[in-house]
Amino acid sequence: MSLKGFLEGGIAAVVAGCATHPLDLIKVRMQLQGEALSQKPYEGLPKKPSSRMKAVQGAGVLGVGLEIVQKEGPLGLFSGVSASALRHAVYSTTRLGLYEVLKQHMTDEDGNLPVSKKILAAMIAGAIGAAIGNPADVAMVRMQADGHLPPHMRRNYSSVADAIIQILNTEGLSSLWRGSMPTIQRAMVVTAAQLASYDQIKESLIASKVMDDGVTTHFAASFLAGVVASIVSNPIDVVKTRIQNMQTIPGLPPPYLGSLDCAWKTVQSEGFFALYKGFVPTVTRQGPFTITMMMTLEQVRYILREF
Template sequence: MGENNPKPSAGVWPTVKPFLNGGASGMLATCVIQPIDMIKVRIQLGQGSAVEVTRNMLKNDGVGAFYKGLSAGLLRQATYTTARLGTFKILTNKAIEANDGKPLPLYQKALCGLTAGAIGASVGSPADLALIRMQADATLPLAQQRHYTNAFNALYRISSEEGVLALWKGAGPTVVRAMALNMGMLASYDQSVEFCRDSLGFSEAATIIGASSVSGFFAAACSLPFDYVKTQIQKMQPDSQGKYPYTGSLDCSVKTLKSGGPLKFYTGFPVYCVRIAPHVMMTWIFLNQIQKLEKSVGL
């Protein structure tokens, strides 16, 4: 949705603002949602149900285990979410201008979401890889654990030990997942805001909550299969002969389909949906509050 500015703004701030706002809102949401994300990853790695994973984490590692990889999660938001939300805002504003200020049809919002997701994932893929590895580290045998101290240590060691291009390992499924997630999240949110506000007459708070809930569900449903494949690719280790279990995302998809059927791709869907929906909701809420604060101080 475009904003009607009473007067044109000069300088770089109007261009930079959507990116900074997007990154800040995503980072704030991640601070709240990190424990659920940690549980989701361990479920996908075959550590048991949500209850079993939670109990074992508390028993073996304490509360700190739920925030393992937080630095990588924040770095991911500072790159991925900054790029995708900022790009989506600019793309939709340009499209609205081309449409003479009229609301965009759903397919145009979906195309903007797909493009923003691809750009954001390409920028944020190294941080995403570091996050997955840090979260999965405790599930590996002691001899295979990498013991990264923080996100920057992980990025440095990956690039020095495996080569710079290894930072984009799994980038293919990461980009595809991001395109699916952002198509579901961004397009459905804008469409739901218009419906809740204009057709149902909801208040601002109810509109944000309702649209965010719809957005979170569609983001989860569209992206989980790609997220599952991405996680398997990024956390894989070579065997004693140096051979990896999968040659790529397509090979992983085919083997997963053969071994577990289509529903295998939706392993951990309840927790994934619970993780995605609140994160989406809080991201939009934080974003709206940040924009209100900026307006109040004339930014």
């Protein structure tokens, strides 16, 4: 198994993840809007949210971004960036490298690889990458969500290492894999949408002679792949974020018993479109992330082509 594909994918994903982290942070904060009053620690609060809380819940991308800057300073937009870097170094390195390995094994003797096999390869790679990278994902979501919580409920992790150590000490090893099922489901969908659709779109553009194999083609294919990934993954992403961020009280059942329970409670209390909370920053982030990742990957491949 060649390690070259893993190295190329890891470099591209870490660069893209760090560059688009503020948009990912805004997405997480928006996905948690409207959730607070339905969780156990908030039972003592008034039934009706205050006008301030309503304003926060209705805030858009710019509103949430400005609120973060006002409350936490400009560096608040990079809360959890160390966890993001670790997550992509583990999760994305695995999925991108493994995708290339699986494609090689699935390609027939004539060099053909149908889109169905590309999707299968991407889903397998995404699932394995997500399972391995879940601890960093849990730490990242919690670090991003901290500023959303009242001061007395914040975890105040100083780094991704501190977050993982504290979770281990206070909640046990299994908590590092909390939300692993929706994380794996999301990774399968996102990886298939990103990688398989990117490959297929790029190959179609080149084969039809609409574009040559170059930067413009890479940009167009990665942009479209990012849009597809955003549309199909947002509901799973909302569920994943809420499960990973939920706080439990000893002796009481957790707010959510699983992915379906979380999705059902979210729809019941906030309506169906709550599953698309954070969609604008998702597509705003997923587009630049996919473009940055795939274009960086193409350039890294070009630089390392002789190795």
